[in-house]
Amino acid sequence: MRLTLHLLSILIISFSTNLLGYSQTEQGALDATEAYFTAKMCDDYETLLNLTLPDLIEQAGGRESMKATLSKIHDNQRAKGIVLQGYKIKQDIEQAKTKLETHVLIPIVTISKVPGGTVTTEGHLIAVGSDENSKWHIVETSSLNEFNIHKVIANWDNTIVLPYKKAPVFKEDK
Template sequence: MVKNFLCYLFVCICQFTLTAEAQVIEEIKTAGQIYAYAQIQGDYEILLDFTYPKLIERAGGRTAMKNILKQIQDTKINKGQKLTALEFGDDIQFTTNATEVHAVVPFITVTKVPGGTITSESTLIAVGTESRDNWYFIETTSINEENISKVLPSWDHSLELPYKKPPVYKEDPL
């Protein structure tokens, strides 16, 4: 009887753990969908809401960061580039510390460029704070294992950032 109860308790704990993990991943994906929409639509206010606050602070504040985002967008538009898709992968790895959840989130972007499309595989870092009420993202374009602590001092180095992959250009059919 005790053995059956302990087995039942173990199964319940395992299910709770799996449910909690699935919930964290679902939260990241939901926040990611909003972030992706903001990226595609060029909605700087939403992008700023989902940008890791320390990055905004380092840029000189919200207005300065918004201007940086606009400049990047304007440069892309002037080059004939338009982000058409941003999709998150399923292989989200995460860990928790005392105050935050850190996750490595793979994603793929498709950008329309003159004469074709560029598909890029990359990674975002998702940071969940305040009991996961808020999710923030950090693009890893210029971040690696050596300098991540400058941006995210509490980074758990048990999570590994994947190697960066070169973008793939596909020419439009004639």
């Protein structure tokens, strides 16, 4: 498992350094997004915790409580036969700088194996850069809208408009 994570890390770094046309800020956000999805696919809860906003960890009752919550979510999905198989980061990235943070809206496509087929979902993540973008945290937007985003990202200034949610697409196995 450790060797697999090491190889995945090398692949991520190689892939990330080959992306052209992104600013240093966007590249930091993309690197964090890559690390986030790799951690999700490898059940690496420590990395997921490191990429979670500290306020959310505090709201969940601390690191151990949040780790238990992540594990429960994962176990529930697996019990239902839902497994994240892959993801793709799309090109239309938006960013905004607030007083204390940088917010980068990253469009993504995820593919999950479900009983009887696959589900493809188009969505967005928000990468939150702090400490002059030396630290990045990832926020999933699936349950966020303009009315509740401030509860998750306190410094969100509405410079970026959250896109409408698209319905997932189910493709039956043949």
